[in-house]
Amino acid sequence: MLHLITYPHPTLRYPAKPIARVDAHLKSLVGEMFDIMYEHRGVGLAATQVNLPIRLFVANPSGEKETGPELVFINPVIQRATGSAEAEEGCLSLPGINATVKRNKSVKINAYGLDGTEINAEVDGFLARIIQHELDHLDGVLFIDRVPEQNRMQIQDELSGFESTFEMKRKAGLILSDEKIFEELKAWEAKYC
Numbered sequence: 481m482l483h484l485i486t487y488p489h490p491t492l493r494y495p496a497k498p499i500a501r502v503d504a505h506l507k508s509l510v511g512e513m514f515d516i517m518y519e520h521r522g523v524g525l526a527a528t529q530v531n532l533p534i535r536l537f538v539a540n541p542s543g544e545k546e547t548g549p550e551l552v553f554i555n556p557v558i559q560r561a562t563g564s565a566e567a568e569e570g571c572l573s574l575p576g577i578n579a580t581v582k583r584n585k586s587v588k589i590n591a592y593g594l595d596g597t598e599i600n601a602e603v604d605g606f607l608a609r610i611i612q613h614e615l616d617h618l619d620g621v622l623f624i625d626r627v628p629e630q631n632r633m634q635i636q637d638e639l640s641g642f643e644s645t646f647e648m649k650r651k652a653g654l655i656l657s658d659e660k661i662f663e664e665l666k667a668w669e670a671k672y673c
């Protein structure tokens with residue numbers, strides 16, 4: 481059973497490893513990721529956000545289960561990125577925080593689908609932003625890292641709040657130690673990477 485993890489959980493800073501094989505269990509995990517994404521009203525979710533250290537993310541720009549396309553990107557690589565656009569972003573791992581982030585306007589992405597089909601697509605607009613945000617997650621980068629220094633002050637208090645809540649939960653035994661988390665990540669890597 482997967483769970484959404486929130487800042488400052490260490491897995492959010494862990495660079496995910498390429499996926500070497502897809503099995504029935506991984507397919508069911510992807511289904512769980514979509515469920516978690518819809519439940520939290522998100523439009524994208526990276527594997528690291530559910531404590532999986534593997535290069536995979538899911539997206540549905542509509543945010544509605546019955547509406548838009550359900551996209552799965554395995555081992556995604558941005559091959560070309562052009563233009564520049566600013567827009568407000570949020571993140572399921574940083575609930576309640578929003579900030580303007582500058583991204584590329586269009587990206588050329590290469591990846592694989594769940595059935596092994598190669599994806600080569602030129603994407604722009606909202607989906608291009610989602611792809612860049614989720615791919616950042618797989619490299620251990622959060623959107624707050626891309627907020628310019630002069631706007632960081634506004635979110636610093638909220639981040640400190642997340643940090644003290646995390647410490648309290650860990651003291652209460654609700655969150656594993658870094659060592660135990662690392663062991664879990666290594667076990668997933670041994671299975672899929």
Ligand code: NI
Nearest residue numbers: 570571572573
């Ligand atoms: Ni996010």
